[in-house]
Amino acid sequence: MVLFAFLIAEDIAIVLNQRSLLMESERNHMRSELELMQTAILESMLRNDYSIVSVFIAQLGKRHKKVIDLHVVAPNGFVIAEYHRPVTAEHSEDYTISMDIDYGKKNLATVKMKADYREVQSIVTGLNIQMFAASSIFILILGVMLWYTQKKTAIEPLEEEIEIRAEVEEELRRSSMALEAVNKELESFAYSVSHDLRSPLRAVDGFSQALMEDCSAGLTEDCRMFITRIRAGCQRMERLIADMLKLSRITRMEMKRQDVDLSNMARDIVAELKEQDPGREVDVKIQDAMIARADPALIRMLLDNLLGNAWKFTSKTPGAKIEFFVEQGPQGREYCVADNGAGFNMSYSDKLFGAFQRLHTDKEFAGTGIGLATVQRIIARHGGTVRAKGETNKGASFYFTLSTKGGQA
Amino acid sequence: MSENNVILLVEDNEDDIELTVRALKKNNVVNEIITVRDGEEALDYLFARGPYNERPKEKMPNLILLDLKMPKVGGIEVLKVIRTTEALKHIPVVVLTTSDEERDIIESYRLGANSYIRKPVDFVQFTEAIRQLGLYWLVLNVLPGKR
Numbered sequence: 001m002v003l004f005a006f007l008i009a010e011d012i013a014i015v016l017n018q019r020s021l022l023m024e025s026e027r028n029h030m031r032s033e034l035e036l037m038q039t040a041i042l043e044s045m046l047r048n049d050y051s052i053v054s055v056f057i058a059q060l061g062k063r064h065k066k067v068i069d070l071h072v073v074a075p076n077g078f079v080i081a082e083y084h085r086p087v088t089a090e091h092s093e094d095y096t097i098s099m100d101i102d103y104g105k106k107n108l109a110t111v112k113m114k115a116d117y118r119e120v121q122s123i124v125t126g127l128n129i130q131m132f133a134a135s136s137i138f139i140l141i142l143g144v145m146l147w148y149t150q151k152k153t154a155i156e157p158l159e160e161e162i163e164i165r166a167e168v169e170e171e172l173r174r175s176s177m178a179l180e181a182v183n184k185e186l187e188s189f190a191y192s193v194s195h196d197l198r199s200p201l202r203a204v205d206g207f208s209q210a211l212m213e214d215c216s217a218g219l220t221e222d223c224r225m226f227i228t229r230i231r232a233g234c235q236r237m238e239r240l241i242a243d244m245l246k247l248s249r250i251t252r253m254e255m256k257r258q259d260v261d262l263s264n265m266a267r268d269i270v271a272e273l274k275e276q277d278p279g280r281e282v283d284v285k286i287q288d289a290m291i292a293r294a295d296p297a298l299i300r301m302l303l304d305n306l307l308g309n310a311w312k313f314t315s316k317t318p319g320a321k322i323e324f325f326v327e328q329g330p331q332g333r334e335y336c337v338a339d340n341g342a343g344f345n346m347s348y349s350d351k352l353f354g355a356f357q358r359l360h361t362d363k364e365f366a367g368t369g370i371g372l373a374t375v376q377r378i379i380a381r382h383g384g385t386v387r388a389k390g391e392t393n394k395g396a397s398f399y400f401t402l403s404t405k406g407g408q409a
Numbered sequence: 410m411s412e413n414n415v416i417l418l419v420e421d422n423e424d425d426i427e428l429t430v431r432a433l434k435k436n437n438v439v440n441e442i443i444t445v446r447d448g449e450e451a452l453d454y455l456f457a458r459g460p461y462n463e464r465p466k467e468k469m470p471n472l473i474l475l476d477l478k479m480p481k482v483g484g485i486e487v488l489k490v491i492r493t494t495e496a497l498k499h500i501p502v503v504v505l506t507t508s509d510e511e512r513d514i515i516e517s518y519r520l521g522a523n524s525y526i527r528k529p530v531d532f533v534q535f536t537e538a539i540r541q542l543g544l545y546w547l548v549l550n551v552l553p554g555k556r
Contacts, residue, residue, distance in 0.1 A: 194505045195478060198530055202507075203424035207530040211432060231532075238530040 004139055011131040018127055027095060030067075030115055034099045035058065037111075037239040041072070044102050045080075045108050054081040057111075061085060068094055068114040075107050093117050096188065183252055190248040197241050205234035243370035250377050255295040262299070262335070266324050270302055273311045274376040282314060287325040290335070294382055294402050302378045306337040306398055312365055314341030331385065331401050340395035344388075352388050366398045375400070414440045414547060417452040417470035420505075421479045428532065429474065429505070432539035438547065445471065446484025451475075452490055455497055457519040461551050462540065470500060476521075477506040477513060485516060499553055501546055 037056050044052040053072055061067045061083035070083040095117040101109040208230045216224070244345045266286045274280070292299070307322070314320035323338045344352070344359045353376040358369040375398075379386045382405030390396035414435070420426050420455045426444055433442060445451045453459040455469075473491070477484035484504065503524045504517045518524050526542065529535050 191508075191510060194509075196505050198528075199422055202528060202532070202535070205530055206424070206428040206431075206489070206535065209532040210428075234530060256541070273514045 003142070004135070006130075007138070011128075011135055013129060015127050017122060019120065019124045022123055023095075023117055026117060026120050027097060028062070028067065030113065031097055033064070034097060034111060034113060036250055038099060041111070042103065042108070045101065052079055054083075057081045057083045060113075064115065066115045066118050068307070070114075070117060071112045072101075072109050073112065073120050074109050080109055093121075102405050178200065184407075186248060187252055190245050190252075191333040194241060194245050198238065201234050201237055201241075202277050205231055208234070211354045240370075247370055247377065250298065250301070250374060250381070253298065255298065255381055257293050257295060259291055260294050260296050260299055262292055262303070262324075263288050265296075265300060266303055266307060269300075269307050270311075272324075273308065277311070280315070280320070282311065282313075282320045282322055285321075285323045285325070290324075290326050292333075292402055298378045298381065300373050302400075303337075309371055309398075310337055310339035310341065312341075312367070312397075313343075315365075317341045327400070329399075334399050334401050336397055336399045338395065338397035344390040345392050346390060349388060349390070352385070414471040415468050416440050416442045416547075417451065417454065417473045418444045419440055419448070419449045419473065419479070419484065420444065420476045421446050421553050422476070425476070425528065430533065431551065432536040435536055436540040436543050438543045440471075440547065442470075443468070447479045448484065448487045449486060452482065455494075457493070471552055473500055473502045474542075475502055475506060476503045477508055477517070485520065488517065497510060501550065501552070503542060503546065505542075 040056055041053055044050070044056070044110045049246070057070045057072060065085075067083070068085055070081075072080040072082070075078055094114055097113045097115070099111040099113075100107055101111065208227045212219070212224060212227045219227075263286055270286070271283050274282075305383050314322065317340060319340075321340045324336070326333055327336045328334070336370060342360070342365070348359050351359065353372045354369075357373075358367065360367075374385055379400050379402070382399040386398065386400040388396060388398050416438070418426065418429060420429065430442055430444075433440075443454065445454055450460075451473075454461045454464060457464040475484050475487060484506070487506070488502060491500065491502060498521075501523045502521070503526060504522045505526050505528060506513070507528050509527050514525050523546075524542075526538055529538065
């Protein structure tokens with residue numbers, strides 16, 4: 001903008017300069033015209049032929065449109081000849097030129113001409129337009145160059161950045177759609193598994209029972225025992241299927257984080273365990289006011305598993321003790337469920353969290369081995385970690401963290 | 410249990426048919442049990458058309474045991490038709506199925522099933538379920554008079 005103003009100022013200066021030059025040359029030109037007539041007028045006046053003077057004047061006036069009027073005046077003021085041009089609308093600045101008609105030292109008359117600068121005007125206007133046009137083109141070119149530079153240095157990198165981001169977004173969208181698809185597949189898989197596996201299982205169980213009932217006459221004690229074991233196998237398989245379904249549901253379930261009182265939850269669970277097993281005496285210590293940011297349903301399942309395990313594996317321990325507390329560890333708040341029960345051999349600890357992996361036989365402690373796998377999955381969904389410490393017959397401790405996503409872990 | 414009552418068992422699994430009939434018999438259900446193997450057959454029987462167009466009126470069932478997972482016309486479809494047909498909509502329908510998926514349960518009740526029972530794997534439990542079923546629907550429950 002400054003540039004523009006500067007250019008305009010310069011243009012105006014140039015034009016003004018040109019204008020005054022033009023005006024001067026104009027006057028000179030007209031003066032010459034007058035002087036051409038000087039001799040003729042003089043001779044006419046010496047002959048006392050004043051009408052010729054009128055003719056000369058009229059000719060001059062008619063020839064140059066810029067002439068407004070012409071007067072030939074005698075020294076005493078008498079107007080010898082004159083010419084008027086009818087005033088047109090186009091009236092600009094005017095000037096007057098005087099020329100004396102002298103005979104020797106005697107002044108016979110004075111010719112006065114008034115004319116305007118209309119020709120100058122049109123030239124100046126033309127000049128103005130040209131200068132303006134030139135400046136505009138110059139500015140335009142400058143502008144284009146500036147814009148081009150801007151584009152290269154700022155706009156284009158930005159555009160590239162936007163494109164890259166759009167691509168990344170597209171990728172993310174595709175990934176999440178693929179994930180959705182996989183989840184849907186898993187869901188229908190779990191669904192058909194539960195149905196398709198259970199049907200033949202029911203047949204095996206049912207007909208074994210039918211065998212027992214209808215053919216008992218022909219069955220020995222051993223035969224009946226076999227049938228009992230067949231049925232037990234069926235029940236066990238049914239439990240495995242149910243657990244597997246539960247495990248798959250954990251991964252598919254929607255998670256909603258909120259503040260959960262783990263202490264209260266644990267107390268509820270222990271109360272339930274006591275109800276189902278009223279004969280047992282277990283010393284349970286739960287730290288107060290442990291609040292965590294987690295999905296309540298999933299955390300409930302997790303504590304069910306950990307506390308249920310602790311309860312189960314201390315069933316053969318006199319003076320059973322279970323503790324649930326939280327510690328500040330290197331990775332943040334670490335929760336711990338510890339018991340002094342059957343424990344486990346640390347050298348097998350890497351098998352601990354595998355699905356269906358067990359470190360005890362079903363006879364020692366009933367179970368399908370899905371509990372800790374469930375625990376691990378729940379922790380994983382919360383972005384935390386889980387680890388275990390144990391010693392055979394001395395007890396086990398399970399430590400877990402929940403990720404610090406938005407506040408308290 | 411009235412001998413005139415007919416039970417329609419809609420089930421495609423041969424083993425389940427055998428076990429269900431056995432369980433019913435074990436619980437002194439002496440009603441006639443008609444078995445059809447898919448939804449299409451079930452509707453044919455109910456409307457007395459196709460292969461069943463000679464079915465006499467007295468043989469309209471008083472209780473329908475309906476499995477959901479069947480080829481051709483499935484249980485849900487059959488349920489829909491029963492509940493939207495004037496002549497059929499009064500018949501008690503007990504959904505007897507393996508599925509415990511929430512959506513199946515909801516859908517069945519939404520479409521007007523009277524009851525939803527999961528077939529347990531344990532046969533003893535299964536028999537007990539059938540016994541209670543039979544007791545309720547065939548003895549305790551009062552049905553409208555036969556048309």
